[in-house]
Amino acid sequence: MSYPSSDRITLLPSLNSGTILSCPECGMGLYMLTKKVTRDGTFEGSVKPLVGVPEYARGSMPKKCPLCKVGEWWYPPGTVHTLQYGWIA
């Protein structure tokens, strides 16, 4: 899996509470935002792991989906895949 091409990435300045971070490969919801976050910040303290997903931990490597172990839902510095909007930067 490689970095999503720029025409697949939507620029959004912030994500609302309730947005689901999801796997681009298997489509599973991984983390739900519990409060609004701006895209220049971190998700630490503002996401709740969904069923079967480990606690979110800050890291600098692309994050593999813990369910299918294939999809990567986060790329540095801050491109993430959401259920509602697809890829967001």
Ligand SMILES: [Zn+2]
């Ligand atoms: Zn997956």
